[in-house]
Structures are given as C-alpha cells and as structure tokens.
Amino acid sequence: MSRLFPARRGLLALAALTMAGACGIAAAQGPAAAPAKPGWPAKPLRIVVGFPPGSSPDLTARTFSEPLSQALGQPVVVDNKVGAGGNIGADAVAKARDGHTIGLFINGNLTIARLLNAQVPYDPARDLAPLSLIGVSPLVLTAPVGQEGVPSSDARAFLQAARAAGDRWSYGTPGVGTVGHLGTELLKARTGINPLHIPYPGYPQVATAMGGGQLQMALLPPALALSQERAGKLKRIGVTSAGRSTLAPEVPSLAEAGVQDFQLEIWNAFAAPADMPAPVQARLAALIGQIARSPEVRDKLFQQGWQAVGSSPEGLARRMRDDTAAMGRVIREQKISAQ
Template sequence: MLSSRPVVSRRASTLLIALAAASPWVLAQNAAKPGAAAAAAPLAWPTKPLKIIVGFPAGSSPDLTARTFTEPLSKALGQPVIVENKVGAGGNIAADAVAKARDDHTIGLMINGNMTIAKLLNPAVPYDPIKDLAPLSLIGTSPLILTAPVSQPGVPANSNARDFFVAARNGGDKWSYGTPGVGTVGHIGTELLKSRSNINPVHVPYPGYPQVATAMLGGQLQMALLPPALAQAQVRAGKLRAIGVTSSGRSPLAPDVPSLAEAGISNFNLEIWNAFAAPSTLPKPIQAKLAALISEIARSEEVRGKLFQQGWQTVGSSPEGLANRVKADTNLLGGVIAMRGIKAE
C-alpha cells in the first residue's frame, strides 16, 4: 500500500526544521544573555557569507541602502554579509545575476525598474522580473520633485504651480525636460505627467540626475523630475524652484513642497523605490526568514533614521506587500510605455 504522507527531500526537510527556529533577529538580540548559546540550537542556514548584489556603483543610493543592512543582517545571521556591485544596464545586469544565483546565499537590492518594467522596455532582458525574482521586502519609497529654473522665459516672476503649467502648455514642444535616460522613472513619469496635464516638452536624456540639474541651471532645460535630496539642495541655494512632489499628497521628505494635486494635476502618484529580492529558486523557508528579518531591521529606529537621511521614507513591507507594489507599478508604468511607444536604447 502506498503511503499517503507527502515526500519531502532531505535538503528541504533540513531547511524546514532549521528555519522553524526563532527569528535570527531575536537570536542575535539574545546572544549576549547568559546561557543563550546553550539554549538556542544553531541554525543550519546560513552556512557561509550572505551576498547582496547591487547594480550601481559604490556610493550610489542603492549601494548605500544595501550597506545600511549589512551589519544588522550579519549580527542576526551569524555570518558576514557582503555587498557586490555589478554595474550596468540600469541595474539589470545585477538583477539577472540575482535571478540566476543558485547558492542559496545571494539576494539583491533592486530599484523599481528592475522588478517591474525591465522586460517591457526591452524584451531582450535575460530575466523575467515576475518569474525569476522572489519579492522579500519593499524598503523605502520617495517621490520625485518637479523642478524648474528660478527664472525662465514665459514664466512670470513669483508665479505659482498653476501658472507654471499654463506657461508649460503655452511653451509646447519648445520646452524640454531632462532625465537620466530612456526608460527611467523620471522619463516615464514625465510622459505620464504630460498626458495628465496637457503639456508637451521634448525629452532630452543625460547620463545622470546631476547632469540634468546642471543643464537646468544653464538654461538648456525648462523642467525635470529630480530626487528630493538633489532638488532641495538646489532650491535652498536659490538656483532652482520646486513646483510639486509626485506623490499623491505632501511628502515627509519634502514637507514644504506642494503635491502636484494642489497644482490641479489630479490622479497622479509616482514614486521611486528600492527593495530586496531573491532568486525565485531560493527555498521558501529561507525566503520567509529573510523577508521577516529584513522587514524588522528596516523598521528599527536606527535603520529608519539612516534611510531617511538617504532620502527614503521607510516601508519594510512583507513579500506580499512588495508583490502588490510590483504589480501596481508594472500596470501603471507599463501603460505609459505602451501609450507612448517607449523603448530602451
């Protein structure tokens, strides 16, 4: 007679038993207590250093976020946590490396484009964000700030945001806007803004946001969506002006800047974000433990403060929360890509 019990592999069984133990974060917090080492059995995972792959250079925003987690993750897991930078293709080279990792000790710090629209922009991207990446936790979100030169032709002095959009409509395709490149959130977001506000500036891509800001200062651009930290530094210096944030309401990252809804642009909500993801082949018990641990660390007071200084409003979501965000943004940005015929260069 055949047994009705499910067959569980030796590897999966070991993982299930080991990962059913207390949270690694709790174990790390209790490690200094007398007798803690004897009371808690060591986890069978991890058995070697955990690697976080980042698709941008050292010192970049994703890199700083990843490194914020290395120390608390290392303490919790009892293994070193290292960051490996695989730069190129807007983070897609790193995302592909994460998707193909099979050592059970590799995860990635992604930006939203890597987990949503990568393959919509370029079908040749070698990984599928939905099939090949397992969401762990949405870490931080940030709106962009619609920014413009302090003075420019056609825009009255001391004009408000509504006046700015009137001038932009009158400017038509004689106006231009800058972004860090085709297919970036700044690009797709501005195309969405064009459709919602009846403006028609021409897109001019640059290597990065600093070059976009410099072009605005030089009068080559009339507008751009910039990250809050960069935009506010220029606004405080009196070199640029903030028109509005792209979130549905005012943001704690830029509390003095009105939302675009206050400027009469309805139904507009656009944010950049970063998140941790794992290969979809990573065993589910490990995914669950890592997700819970990363989320808990993200919401801790110390890490939340560091992320805020980096320009992020902390979330620390569940895998389901991140999956929902991926789905919503893929639908929103994918619709703009299709409507505007945007393709990666």
C-alpha cells in the same frame, strides 16, 4: 522604479525593533531566528547592487549589511555589479544558485525593464522572489531659477507656461524608461504640456543642465531638488505624491495644483533568486522587514531620502504587479520604446 496610481492596499505593519543588540537578540529569540534550513547560513551573505559605490541603492544596501550580519552570525558583503541601469546586477541575482545571494533593486529593475526590452535576460515575476519593499519617495517637479519665460512661483503658473511653450521646452531624465521619463510622459498626458525629452547619464547631470539653461523642467529626487534650491539654482514646484510628502512637507503636491489622476513614486526593495529555498526566503524577509522598521534604520533611510516601509513579501509582490500594470499603460498610451 514607480508608483503611478494610489495603492489602496495596506502593507503589513509589524512592531519596530531597535538596532544592534536588540536586533541581534530578537533574531536569536524570535520566530525569524528559527533555522531556515540545517546549517544555513554556511558562509557570508552577498547583497548584489547593480549601481556603483556611493549610489543611493549602494547606500541602502550598506545600511542593512551590519544589522543583517549581526542577526545571521555571518559577514554580509555588498557586491556592486554595475551596468545596464541595474539590470546586470539583477540578472546576477536571478542566476545565483549558491543560496547565499540576494539583491537590492530599484523599482525599474523589478517593473519597467522587460516592458521596454523583451531581451532583458531575466523575468522579475519568474526569476526573482520578493522579500521586502524597503523605502518609497516621490519625485519633485523642479524649474530653473531666473530662466526667461519659465515661472518658478507656483505649479499652476508653471504648467500654464509649459502648455503655452509646447515643444519649445525640454525636460531631462536619467534615460529612456526611467521613472523620471515615464512619470513626465504621464504628466504630459494629464496636463496637456508637451516638452521634448532629453536623456542624461544621471539625475546630477539633469540638475546641472537645468541650472545651466539647457532644460526648463525635470522630476528630481527630493534630496537633490532641495540641495539645488538651497544653492539658488532650481525651484521646487510640486511633489508627485498624492499628498504632501514627509520628505518635503513644505512643497505642495501637484494634486493641489489641479493635476488629476497622477501619482509617482520611486522605491527600492530586496529580492532573492526564485529558487532560493522557501524557508531561507522567509527568514530573510522577516529579518529585513524588521530591520527596515527599526528606529535607527528608519532614520538612516530618511536621511537618504526614503520613507521606510519594511513590507512583507506579499506586499512587495503586489506593488510589483500594480506598478508593472500601471507603467505598461503609460508605455502603451504614450507609445514609448527603448530606442
């Protein structure tokens, strides 16, 4: 799920390692290779993903499976446990007791879930141990091409038209409580626009509806927004990062159009069950961070639409706390509920 306000604390930066042989050699020789506990790992490592095969979280998890396997000397298996916006998979990780299970999460599972629904069966702060923030990305404000009354020239003209339209405009998201939903509600508060929210099963369906004239705006991931623009269906208006993003450097930030106090990022991260032995957590965190910062994996993550991070556990924990607090404010101010 999202970064709504600028992070002013830096994440630990470690030297990047090359993949394949270099990653295996470094794991065998460096501090991270010290045995986490006698005999660990004793069996394959399982990465639980709460989304289907081929989804963005699944692709990221599989990017890490091979180098992790090389470093650990055991197979690494991706286990897709789909449902409830990733919360079924998150709960499976929280309850895992085999010492060989971790999860690849989107930020919503680690920040938003319990803010909107106290019945979510796991508590990220209590039941999950942060390992590493893997990648971050802004969203892109997009508009349909050729829809009457919806300018697609620049952000200022677009927001002016949106204010004039009031609730005659609609925006789409992958559902209540998603980053796209909370982010657009924050954008409404910061700009005085008031489009109606229409939830869809996922971002592709949002893009299709907007291209078909059912919606006037949406916040989309950069790769999807670019593909829709190339197809002549949508126009990228502005990115939600504080400045221009390396993922879409030609697109101005909304801050350049005068939108103040607004920053939004989606991110993904690895976490483990809270009761996994601390030495095992430390070894996995070090390996995952090193892999994320390696040139080959950084490039793969970029192709998937992520700016690689590879943080320390403490860096991820800070991000979780900051974003939980920021999104909690949006939920309270905008009176958002799960219903």
